Amino acid sequence: MLGKILCVAEKPSIAKAVAGHLSGGSYQTANTGHTYTKNYTFDFDFGGQWGRCNVVMTCVSGHLTGVDFGPQYKSWDYPPPEALFDAEVMTLVDQDKTAIAKNIETQARGAMALFIWTDCDREGEHIGGEVRTEALKGNARIEVRRARFSNIEKVHVMHAAKNPIDLDQRQIDAVSARIELDLRIGYAFTRFQTKLIQALGGVLADTMISYGSCQFPTLGFVVDRYLRVKNFVPEKFWSIKIMHCREDIDVVFNWRRNHLFDRAVVVILFERCIAAKIAKVTKVLEKPTRKFKPYPLTTVEFQKAATSWLRMNGQTAMTIAENLYNKGFISYPRTETDRFDKGIDLKALVAKQIPDNRWGLYAQDLANGAFKQPREGRHDDKAHPPIHPIAHCEPAALNADEGKVYEFITRRFLACCSDDAKGQQTDVEIEYGDENFHTHGVIVLERNYLDVYPYHSWNNTVMLPNFTLGERFEPTEAMITDGQTSAPSYLTEADLISLMDANGIGTDATMAEHIAKIKEREYVFTRARGGGGGSNVDYAAARGRRGDRGGGRGPRGGGSARGAGNGGGGLEEFIPSKLGMALVDGYDRMELDISFSKPFLRKELELRMKAICEGTTTKQVVMCDSIRQYRRVFNDSKQRQSVLRSSCRRFVLEGAVQ
DNA sequence: GCAAGGTC
Incomplete structure (x- = not known):
């Protein structure tokens, strides 16, 4: 009777790929009670202390848990928002992930060891920690190891399986600090400013005015550029x-x-x-x-290209790329890597494009000897390769927008494999x-x-x-x-993504969401470049348009309906609404220790996380310092709330132009 | 009713 080892990956695709490599292609598949995850069973010789084992390979689907305050903090009226800085934070398995958690707990029983195969980045390490917690519930004595891999080529995966390391508690701590701090400051300031501004009445009476450590700097970039254009004096x-x-x-x-x-x-x-x-x-x-x-394609560059050349917004482009990934046409679309690993067979990937009647002849040419090794960028997330096509796809199999994205990704890949x-x-x-x-x-x-x-x-x-x-x-x-001399232009989505990227606002997977969020909150809007008379559209008018959609929110997650139409071709540019202007102006005039509309707070959090990872500080110290800092900024904001209030009155209710 | 981060 062989011993059992439980393996858990971050997502279904990795579980399947790793199971395929370790088993040599023959494994049994079982359902788990969760739609997207499967258990793959096979034997594998791990060598060393483990030898030949019976393996169950499964996965989670991103983070297993979420954080929340207790029910006593549900009300926005009492206790006051500042209580959220000390309130106990509970970590609970997400409602829709209970079957996944249960599966890990069950499979851990009778297993000698748990091998964690989450992505080798900070968030992946934290997800690994969540997996460990569930496994220990089922088997308190299970040994926990971590596979270190940076791509899913067979040789690399085999090596990772036989040379496991330990989970890095520092990275786990860094991420859990980030999660808790974002929750506290986000909820506290959202409640504070929403209540404050709603009290002004009029169009503001029922507006949700969220604060987030990524939302606000993103808004700040839009306002900053708007003011630079507006205040520009030609010479x-x-x-x-x-x-x-x-x-x-x-x-x-x-x-x-x-x-x-x-x-x-x-x-x-x-x-x-x-x-x-x-x-x-x-x-x-x-x-x-x-x-x-061009360099091999990262997510950030993909989004910039899609918003500049394919006439779609970043969120739509990401949704489409995820679909193409799930259909097996392209590689994983969330990557920071702009260099191909030596092990990957690029010529084979090029050859797969030969049947295409648009770029097939070109691919044939590359295959016949014109092939050149791609340039190597300086970024490597050690988790995913650059975005590239992995199978040929007939145009008829895709809708128009999917077709544009697939075409771009494929042409980009072929360009990378060409000569300058x-x-x-x-x-x-x-x-x-x-x-x-x-x-x-x-x-x-x-x-x-x-x-x-x-x-x-x-x-x-x-x-x-x-x-x-x-x-x-x-x-x-x-x-x-x-x-x-001429004024700079208003920001395009590509400009905004570049600024977020350069300033560490959001991640490749979330930047588009933050941009969508500040549009949804009506802090900013977009219009075709060159449109409008140069002054920002009235906030009340923007609210009226929302009313036209029947009072409800926009289609949830359905970017394609709105994202495809960009008004016939011109580039879209970002303009702050009067509310967006009021928020930035109000907080700037408060002169807080740390500006809310600038990326400083987020950058500081990033540095603190890095320090935790390097062991120069601990999560406890960071939590203590950060919460003290946040509380001081909150108290200052509360004392100077009349400043924010009067900015909102001036911009939104009295309709000041600037 | 609130965040940001994973992923489907």
Whole structure:
């Protein structure tokens, strides 16, 4: 009779893949009482202390538990919100996960060991801790180990199975600190500001005004850019442009000084050029150049591309990618990794695209020898490869939006496996009077990846006539040009995602949700770029539109209905509502120790989590310090609440423009 | 009625 080992992965796909590798493809499948999870049974030789064992491989579906306050904190009236900073927090298995928890508890009975196969990131470690808790309920003596793996190639999985490590309690602690702090500050401030602002009445009387450590900085980015556009003062400038026609080509030479803000100075310098009459070629440089193929695709880059090039919002794009993943067409869509692991057979993946009638010939070309190893980015989450197609998919099998996403992911992958585009560039510099001018030409010689990746273009090519170093010529024309500095643009969703990414707001899997959330709360709205008159839409009008939808919330989770239509093609840009402006303005005027509309608070939490992981501090210390800090900010906010109240009155009820 | 993070 063989000993038993229970293996638990973070999600069904990993459980199935690992079971397949360890069993050599033959395992028994049993239901668990939960729709998405299965138990796979087989034998495997773990070597060392365990030897050949009977294995049950199963999984959870993300986090097993959630946190909440006790029933005595249900009311928003009593006790006051600040009580939530000390209130006991309960950790309970989610309602819809009880069957999963029970399955682990049951399977742990009679098992010698529990092997945890959750993703090798911080959240995965915490999920591993949740799995351990359930297993120990069924078997207090079970030995708990953790498999360390960064991809699900067979060799790698086998190695992970035979070389388990321990769960990292520090990472578990770091995540549980984050969970508890987000709950306390989120609930406390949501209740505080909602009650405060609802009391103003009018359109605000029944508005939910949530606070979250990710929502507010996201709103802050939108407001910050809005104000920069609004407060922008254009400045006039002047420049000198030289034209010369040779070999029937009109060449434009641009001024090395670019432009100056003093017209009189430009006129003097221009007159000296004219007086000199003859220009002299001081530099002619021809050299090869290239346009680099893109990096392997991360989730953040996928969302930026989808919102910029595929005309859909980030949330819709993610939902579609998840569907394609669940149907087995693409790899896991939540990844920070922008380099392919050495073990992965990229050529085989390319070959799978040969049957396609859009890019099949191109894939064939790569397979026939044009294949180039993808570039290696610097990010590796050690849990998932870059997003790539894993099976060919006929267009007819997908709806329009799914088709666009699949096409993008596939073309991106083929582009990664191609050669860079190559060209020849020419730089010519001239001296004219005391001033220097330059021109730049490019000829594309080999398009390479551009042939399969229409999202990039290299069309700004300019062919230059021949110039010789040291030659002198009289320019055809010289003129003073004028212009003015222009305001930055309002944020696009891609810009917003970039800012969130750079500032550690949300994760690849949640950024789109935070953006959707601040739209749902009507802190911000989007409109087609160039639309509107430049002032933000009235908050009351926005509320009226919600009423038109029948008073209910928008379709839950159903991004596709609204996400697909972007008003016929233009890029969408983000504008704060009057309520969004009021919130940022109000909290800014309160001058709290730590700004709510900036990413500082979240960044601090991230640093504290990192410190817990590195062992330089503990969860207890972090909880104590953070709660003290939050409570102080809360008390300050309460004392200065009239400031927030008057901002809301001014922006929303009295309709101030700014 | 409130958060952010996993995942289906």
